Amino acid sequence: MKPINVGLLGIGTVGGGTWTVLNRNAEEITRRAGRPIQISVVADKNLELAQQVTGGQCRVTDDAFAVVADPEVDIVVELIGGYGVAKDLVLKAIENGKHVVTANKALLAVHGNEIFAAAQKKGVMVAFEAAVAGGIPIIKALREGLTANRIQWIAGIINGTTNFILSEMRDKGLAFDVVLKEAQRLGYAEADPTFDIEGVDAAHKLTIMSAIAFGIPMQFDKAYVEGISKLDASDIKYAEQLGYRIKLLGITKRTPDGVELRVHPTLIPARRLIANVEGAMNAVLVQGDAVGSTLYYGKGAGAEPTASAVIADLVDVTRMHTADPENRVPHLAFQPGQLADIQVLPIGEVTTSYYLRMRVQDKPGVLADITRILADQQISIDAMIQREPAEGEQQTDIIMLTHLAREKQVDAAIHLIETLPVVTGKLIKLRLESLS
Amino acid sequence: MKPINVGLLGIGTVGGGTWTVLNRNAEEITRRAGRPIQISVVADKNLELAQQVTGGQCRVTDDAFAVVADPEVDIVVELIGGYGVAKDLVLKAIENGKHVVTANKALLAVHGNEIFAAAQKKGVMVAFEAAVAGGIPIIKALREGLTANRIQWIAGIINGTTNFILSEMRDKGLAFDVVLKEAQRLGYAEADPTFDIEGVDAAHKLTIMSAIAFGIPMQFDKAYVEGISKLDASDIKYAEQLGYRIKLLGITKRTPDGVELRVHPTLIPARRLIANVEGAMNAVLVQGDAVGSTLYYGKGAGAEPTASAVIADLVDVTRMHTADPENRVPHLAFQPGQLADIQVLPIGEVTTSYYLRMRVQDKPGVLADITRILADQQISIDAMIQREPAEGEQQTDIIMLTHLAREKQVDAAIHLIETLPVVTGKLIKLRLESLS
Numbered sequence: 022m023k024p025i026n027v028g029l030l031g032i033g034t035v036g037g038g039t040w041t042v043l044n045r046n047a048e049e050i051t052r053r054a055g056r057p058i059q060i061s062v063v064a065d066k067n068l069e070l071a072q073q074v075t076g077g078q079c080r081v082t083d084d085a086f087a088v089v090a091d092p093e094v095d096i097v098v099e100l101i102g103g104y105g106v107a108k109d110l111v112l113k114a115i116e117n118g119k120h121v122v123t124a125n126k127a128l129l130a131v132h133g134n135e136i137f138a139a140a141q142k143k144g145v146m147v148a149f150e151a152a153v154a155g156g157i158p159i160i161k162a163l164r165e166g167l168t169a170n171r172i173q174w175i176a177g178i179i180n181g182t183t184n185f186i187l188s189e190m191r192d193k194g195l196a197f198d199v200v201l202k203e204a205q206r207l208g209y210a211e212a213d214p215t216f217d218i219e220g221v222d223a224a225h226k227l228t229i230m231s232a233i234a235f236g237i238p239m240q241f242d243k244a245y246v247e248g249i250s251k252l253d254a255s256d257i258k259y260a261e262q263l264g265y266r267i268k269l270l271g272i273t274k275r276t277p278d279g280v281e282l283r284v285h286p287t288l289i290p291a292r293r294l295i296a297n298v299e300g301a302m303n304a305v306l307v308q309g310d311a312v313g314s315t316l317y318y319g320k321g322a323g324a325e326p327t328a329s330a331v332i333a334d335l336v337d338v339t340r341m342h343t344a345d346p347e348n349r350v351p352h353l354a355f356q357p358g359q360l361a362d363i364q365v366l367p368i369g370e371v372t373t374s375y376y377l378r379m380r381v382q383d384k385p386g387v388l389a390d391i392t393r394i395l396a397d398q399q400i401s402i403d404a405m406i407q408r409e410p411a412e413g414e415q416q417t418d419i420i421m422l423t424h425l426a427r428e429k430q431v432d433a434a435i436h437l438i439e440t441l442p443v444v445t446g447k448l449i450k451l452r453l454e455s456l457s
Numbered sequence: 458m459k460p461i462n463v464g465l466l467g468i469g470t471v472g473g474g475t476w477t478v479l480n481r482n483a484e485e486i487t488r489r490a491g492r493p494i495q496i497s498v499v500a501d502k503n504l505e506l507a508q509q510v511t512g513g514q515c516r517v518t519d520d521a522f523a524v525v526a527d528p529e530v531d532i533v534v535e536l537i538g539g540y541g542v543a544k545d546l547v548l549k550a551i552e553n554g555k556h557v558v559t560a561n562k563a564l565l566a567v568h569g570n571e572i573f574a575a576a577q578k579k580g581v582m583v584a585f586e587a588a589v590a591g592g593i594p595i596i597k598a599l600r601e602g603l604t605a606n607r608i609q610w611i612a613g614i615i616n617g618t619t620n621f622i623l624s625e626m627r628d629k630g631l632a633f634d635v636v637l638k639e640a641q642r643l644g645y646a647e648a649d650p651t652f653d654i655e656g657v658d659a660a661h662k663l664t665i666m667s668a669i670a671f672g673i674p675m676q677f678d679k680a681y682v683e684g685i686s687k688l689d690a691s692d693i694k695y696a697e698q699l700g701y702r703i704k705l706l707g708i709t710k711r712t713p714d715g716v717e718l719r720v721h722p723t724l725i726p727a728r729r730l731i732a733n734v735e736g737a738m739n740a741v742l743v744q745g746d747a748v749g750s751t752l753y754y755g756k757g758a759g760a761e762p763t764a765s766a767v768i769a770d771l772v773d774v775t776r777m778h779t780a781d782p783e784n785r786v787p788h789l790a791f792q793p794g795q796l797a798d799i800q801v802l803p804i805g806e807v808t809t810s811y812y813l814r815m816r817v818q819d820k821p822g823v824l825a826d827i828t829r830i831l832a833d834q835q836i837s838i839d840a841m842i843q844r845e846p847a848e849g850e851q852q853t854d855i856i857m858l859t860h861l862a863r864e865k866q867v868d869a870a871i872h873l874i875e876t877l878p879v880v881t882g883k884l885i886k887l888r889l890e891s892l893s
Contacts, residue, residue, distance in 0.1 A: 042747045046607050052672060052795040053604045055783065150602070156748035158602025165601075166586070166594025168489045169768030171482050236488060294754060297730060311478045312592035312765035315755035318730060319748060329748035332605030344780035347491065359488040 024057035025339045028088040028119075030110060031100035032065045032074050035124055035151070038324030039098065039331050040074055050332065054339040058332075064088045089114040096338055098331060099123040104131055115139045115147070120342060122334040124151035124327055130225035133232070133239040137352045144346040148334035153226040154179050154303045156326030157319040158333065163233045163307065164354040170309030172234040174274035176287075176456055179226045181301035181321045182217035183249050183269040185209045187286075188299045191257050191266070197250060209301055219248035220269060220284040227271030230305070231282050235275055235363060236355035240282065243365035247285040256378060256449060259420045260288050263404055265376075265453065266296040272454065279364040281371050288376050288422075288453040295456065306456060314456075369429035374403065374453040377421045377431075379438060380445040383410045387443045391419070394441075398434040400426045416445060422453060460493035461775045464524040464555075466546060467536035468501045468510050471560055471587070474760030475534065475767050476510055486768065490775040494768075500524045525550040532774055534767060535559040540567055551575045551583070556778060558770040560587035560763055566661035569668070569675040573788045580782040584770035589662040590615050590739045592762030593755040594769065599669045599743065600790040606745030608670040610710035612723075612892055615662045617737035617757045618653035619685050619705040621645045623722075624735045627693050627702070633686060645737055655684035656705060656720040663707030666741070667718050671711055671799065672791035676718065679801035683721040692814060692885060695856045696724050699840055701812075701889065702732040708890065715800040717807050724812050724858075724889040731892065742892060750892075805865035810839065810889040813857045813867075815874060816881040819846045823879045827855070830877075834870040836862045852881060858889060 051057045064085040065071040071081040097114040101107045140147045150160045189200040204210035216222045228241040265288040274281040289296045298304040303321030320326035381387045404422040487493045500521040501507040507517040533550040537543045576583045586596045625636040640646035652658045664677040701724040710717040725732045734740040739757030756762035817823045839858045846853040
């Protein structure tokens with residue numbers, strides 16, 4: 022049978038992995054897809070690298086725009102990343118009637134609405150399993166596997182770098198800066214780790230999952246994003262004493278008032294399966310009204326795990342590409358024109374539980390003052406640790422876990438507590454989710 | 458848009474759940490599927506129940522054969538179970554050009570080859586996500602999400618009853634019989650629990666996953682099946698001391714000599730995520746050559762979790778039913794005619810690690826005799842516990858974990874060890890998997 026022809030844009034880590042896996046498993050992939058899937062042209066600015074990886078087995082070029090215009094190419098795989106030239110290439114490929122497979126979470130989170138509209142108009146598919154959680158087929162699970170459900174919330178460890186750092190901080194009791202350097206040395210963190218450690222990468226992925234789960238447009242600009250760079254090792258230890266682990270979670274939740282869309286360090290009960298996801302692994306927990314909790318776990322990055330998702334999309338597109346566009350799985354799970362207009366809540370309107378750590382003078386009446394302020398804001402306390410001051414010390418730490426409260430009320434209480442003369446410095450606030 | 462019409466066969470637990478969820482989430486499901494999915498007729502021997510559940514909102518009948526012949530019905534949902542009348546109904550529905558959605562693992566594991574051949578011939582779909590691991594979309598993950606991979610092995614906790622019993626035995630240190638009674642009282646085990654506790658149900662599900670993963674026909678009759686009814690609480694305790702948990706796993710593995718297909722109690726390292734799957738929950742661990750390990754976790758049974766999978770299949774069929782049959786996802790992941798003829802290995806040819814417990818007299822030379830026999834069979838020891846005999850006792854337990862060995866050699870060694878005069882009674886053998 023006639024092979025399907027792929028134009029590969031970018032032969033870096035994931036592009037190289039895609040080349041390798043597609044060739045190594047060609048026989049099984051063909052048996053699954055019904056016809057061979059072959060990369061017929063590779064575009065990369067580094068022509069030498071492209072030639073070296075492909076070993077003369079396909080055409081190489083440094084002109085990606087020629088590939089998206091190539092009449093021989095059926096599917097364009099975009100692995101360049103970023104929202105600059107990648108966006109132009111994807112839109113051009115669509116305009117030329119090519120199907121697109123991409124791993125580019127930033128592009129979809131920021132420009133997805135425009136891209137999917139263009140694809141819809143041209144009747145082509147844009148597939149993006151590799152954009153979220155690497156090799157874990159979470160997009161497929163949300164878009165096809167859980168279609169019976171009203172999805173209630175998703176909570177995911179969707180950035181391997183930060184999960185590696187948090188695991189190391191907990192295991193070895195080390196500070197963030199020390200572990201980050203180690204992660205960079207081991208290749209788990211990039212030279213400029215900002216997107217990972219500040220939660221931006223996780224927010225891109227969360228935005229995509231939120232759109233699919235709730236049938237809403239991509240709204241990355243509304244996401245609340247807080248990373249782990251300011252996380253103190255002592256909070257990981259206190260959390261542990263209270264039976265919790267701290268993970269950088271991407272959380273999106275349906276509420277009567279709107280959708281929550283937030284990335285931040287989160288205390289979760291240590292006995293939950295997802296709390297035991299260690300190192301650079303990813304996991305996504307999905308709560309549906311019929312199915313209950315389901316969890317999806319695996320490698321969220323790396324050459325071959327990500328290639329696994331890219332190629333799964335290639336097989337999907339190959340299997341489906343002759344079907345009428347209206348009989349394909351919709352890009353965002355819901356049929357085009359059926360997206361809902363639900364607002365994303367500002368972080369002040371979010372309701373969750375909180376971990377509060379404050380440094381106080383060891384004097385009578387301190388706890389009474391603090392608890393009075395919390396009570397005035399309708400915030401009730403679920404658990405508390407008060408450290409005995411060390412010999413000769415005048416100050417001590419108080420750690421409180423609250424029941425559910427609205428963030429703006431918690432912030433108001435924090436402001437008042439910080440003005441108490443017996444409280445020293447800033448109060449540390451972390452969010453807590455029971456995930457039940 | 459014209460609704461798609463479903464004929465529902467059986468309105469018991471899962472049928473009732475399907476009715477409820479399909480009605481409760483009708484609006485979102487329609488937005489996803491592109492047209493309404495409605496149950497237009499229900500068949501159940503218990504007409505009164507059918508009327509009660511459906512409340513006059515659709516036709517009810519006690520004649521299931523009329524439903525599979527009904528020209529108004531587009532998709533038949535078979536939730537009767539077993540291989541008797543269910544088989545006739547499914548084949549009749551296919552013959553009449555209906556698509557079929559079924560949760561019937563026994564039927565597919567035993568008669569799947571015949572059913573899929575008939576469906577292929579008629580160009581209809583037979584969808585069966587609900588047949589394995591309830592609401593977890595594991596069939597979709599294997600058949601579509603991991604198509605890039607050469608699957609190496611699958612290990613699954615795919616029977617909730619036995620996982621509940623094992624969790625309770627470990628937590629409370631109770632014997633199998635005691636916990637089984639408790640499980641029956643709580644509704645986690647049936648009045649006749651044979652299929653669950655003897656591993657037959659897990660073997661049905663494993664057979665289906667094995668076929669999809671490796672592109673081979675269903676071969677339930679070749680599966681090795683061992684349940685948990687003979688498992689002693691002391692082995693759970695010893696395993697714990699050695700850092701392991703015992704789970705009833707369904708394991709299927711590709712080896713150079715053939716495919717392993719086996720269900721049995723298995724020691725697995727306690728630190729593995731899947732070792733921490735407790736209660737009636739299910740989880741499936743899949744090892745692919747590109748993606749590495751991925752894990753899928755959720756509720757494996759129950760009205761709404763199973764309905765979640767049934768309805769996901771209904772949405773899939775609705776989305777795909779106008780596509781050419783050759784452009785649909787193949788029933789067994791690989792294109793028809795592309796199944797491989799790989800033999801299933803008899804259990805004696807399986808290679809794994811072992812846990813051996815034996816009762817011995819506390820005399821010099823005992824250990825030398827035993828280890829000599831093992832060495833002669835090329836079996837090497839990875840870890841050992843020898844209990845100190847209690848005050849006044851003449852006998853003690855020796856527990857050994859072996860490195861990888863071939864089962865027939867282990868059995869030969871066991872036979873020889875049991876003939877030693879210093880060894881009392883039968884030796885206990887359990888299999889151990891590192892899952893790495």
